[in-house]
Amino acid sequence: MAGIVDAVGRDVADVKVGDEVFGQPDGGPYTGNAAAEFALSHIYHPKPANVSWEVAGSLWTVGETAVRAMHLAGAKAGETMVVAGGGGSVGAVLVQLAVAKGLRVIATANAADLERLRGYGATSVEYGDGWVERVRENAPNGVDIAVDTAGAALLPGCVELTGGTERVVNLADLDGEKYGVSFAMGTPEARVLEALPQLAELTGAGKLDLPIWRTYALEEAAQAHADLGGRRNRGKIVLMP
Structure with missing residues (x-):
């Protein structure tokens, strides 16, 4: 409000x-x-x-959701973060916060949002089949953090990109437990x-x-x-x- x-x-x-x-x-x-x-x-x-x-x-x-994701991920300047769902409101704010903090950001989005995300300072790749490979092509030094803001069965790819669940933040997938990533509830x-x-x-x-x-x-x-x-x-x- x-x-x-x-x-x-x-x-x-x-x-x-x-x-x-x-x-x-x-x-x-x-x-x-x-x-x-x-x-x-x-x-x-x-x-x-x-x-x-x-x-x-x-x-x-x-905004609070995006800031909380940064805290949960332990994001630090110089790291590479993948934002799955960068075209949505939480994803777009998270992209901008991470860029402002000095992270390299790779955001997934639909074709209509790719240019806007580039304007925020992110590398943007399109959703859909092969998105993990497209991210890898743009992250030659690997991915440190992945944040799922879309909830579209993207968590397995996020875990694959980071090599584990420790630095994967789940903001959207209510079934994330089956991938070993609990839902990050915005409780008081x-x-x-x-x-x-x-x-x-x-x-x-x-x-x-x-x-x-x-x-x-x-x-x-x-x-x-x-x-x-x-x-x-x-x-x-x-x-x-």
Whole structure:
């Protein structure tokens, strides 16, 4: 969510009424608690003035997931990371975070997204049969980390590329256990709260792009969900009061 502070609790001292913030509504990112004119939040950060409301409201869920993947992988500058599903919102943010940290990134995506990912500084290869071989051709020194953001039975290839499960992060495949890679749940205990200032800094500096597909009024929420469920969007869907 993103919005303007309308009221603060008695012990809140880091924001005041009228401040612009973004973050997560209380109750979790998937509860719909921000699909309203007012929302409660205790996980927030100042919104950079030059970042749109649409982008700010979309940042937390995909951005925190990408930052958490970097932490889980122990990503370090100079390493090679494969992002399976780089064309999606989480994958695109992860690509940009990894490039900003100094990693060499190889992202898989469909043909329509390859050029955009190259613009982010990644090497991009097309999905489909032979994707593992295409990645290998572009990683002569091997692959250190693989992150599955797509959930399209790509984990076996990720394990093959890294030579084991230790540095494979599964963000999307609920059946990952059969490949030896558990699903990286975004539980309250696992959240990386320092993602907020990091996302604010990068978006404010123009170093993090998050495409917005369409904005809907609150009364159009049913259509927004229909478009999302029908996979019509290429970018984030946003509800605005």
